[in-house]
Amino acid sequence: MATRTTGDLTGPTHGTGDAADRAGDAAVLTAHGVRRAFDGRPVLAGVDLAIAAGEVVALLGGSGSGKSTLLRILAGLDADATGGARVRGTAAVVFQEHRLLPWKRVGDNVALGLTGPDVRARVDRALTEVGLADRRRAWPAELSGGQAQRVAVARALVREPDLLLLDEPFGALDALTRLRMQSLLRRLRAEHGFAALLVTHDVEEALLLADRILLLDGGVIAEEIVVDLGPVGHAADRPARSPEQPAFGALRRRLLDRLGVPAV
Numbered sequence: 514m515a516t517r518t519t520g521d522l523t524g525p526t527h528g529t530g531d532a533a534d535r536a537g538d539a540a541v542l543t544a545h546g547v548r549r550a551f552d553g554r555p556v557l558a559g560v561d562l563a564i565a566a567g568e569v570v571a572l573l574g575g576s577g578s579g580k581s582t583l584l585r586i587l588a589g590l591d592a593d594a595t596g597g598a599r600v601r602g603t604a605a606v607v608f609q610e611h612r613l614l615p616w617k618r619v620g621d622n623v624a625l626g627l628t629g630p631d632v633r634a635r636v637d638r639a640l641t642e643v644g645l646a647d648r649r650r651a652w653p654a655e656l657s658g659g660q661a662q663r664v665a666v667a668r669a670l671v672r673e674p675d676l677l678l679l680d681e682p683f684g685a686l687d688a689l690t691r692l693r694m695q696s697l698l699r700r701l702r703a704e705h706g707f708a709a710l711l712v713t714h715d716v717e718e719a720l721l722l723a724d725r726i727l728l729l730d731g732g733v734i735a736e737e738i739v740v741d742l743g744p745v746g747h748a749a750d751r752p753a754r755s756p757e758q759p760a761f762g763a764l765r766r767r768l769l770d771r772l773g774v775p776a777v
């Protein structure tokens with residue numbers, strides 16, 4: 514977990530790219546010309562992207578395409594990248610692993626780094642929002658994987674982020690828990706209006722949750738797909754989007770083709 518207000522990566526900052534221009538002044542995140550190599554091998558070769566306030570963007574790509582590397586850079590966790598990246602407001606990160614401190618109770622994990630007289634109330638509110646109001650005094654080891662990940666979401670939420678950076682946040686969960694977490698994210702988004710960058714290699718998850726999908730390939734954003742399937746919605750009983758929609762299936766197939774997954 515990390516938060517940050519604004520900042521540039523090391524290296525020169527150039528003019529914004531097309532994507533950044535589209536999000537314009539409303540952008541909560543802009544990145545341009547982001548590059549990163551490991552041992553002389555380029556992984557990111559000039560990434561441009563922009564996310565508008567309140568927009569949810571999924572970052573899809575094959576294994577090893579550099580998704581996590583990019584997210585770490587955007588979160589300000591990689592000092593060796595070059596290019597420009599700027600977050601307007603507060604960003605919070607949720608990783609695939611919950612990264613809770615095992616020696617702190619749930620409530621203290623959520624409160625980590627917060628100050629002020631209302632911390633307890635804010636923590637209680639965040640835990641209530643993820644359905645864990647009664648686990649404030651539990652130890653992380655006493656939680657299920659899904660509950661621990663809910664605490665990680667609460668720890669991000671309590672900071673009232675303008676932008677959530679989500680790196681495969683539900684990737685380690687079983688299928689049913691994953692669906693519940695997706696539904697939780699939709700509800701929280703509707704209530705809080707944060708923007709999010711969601712790293713995933715689950716095409717269906719991207720289609721269910723995102724307004725826009727960016728495909729990372731060859732070290733650049735190789736394709737951008739606007740997910741024109743109606744509002745993301747959050748009502749579990751009547752989801753606005755569903756895999757049953759013919760257009761959903763068509764987009765799913767197109768993305769799988771693009772990722773090189775053969776039809777069965």
Ligand SMILES: Nc1ncnc2c1ncn2[C@@H]1O[C@H](COP(=O)(O)OP(=O)(O)OP(=O)(O)O)[C@@H](O)[C@H]1O
Binds near residue numbers: 556574575578580582
């Ligand atoms: N700290 C590091 N040192 C050396 N190589 C690294 C490091 N971090 C990432 N890489 C390499 O960079 C490439 C991209 O890794 P990254 O984890 O960003 O991919 P990814 O798209 O998130 O993959 P996955 O979907 O499998 O998680 C990989 O080849 C990886 O081995």
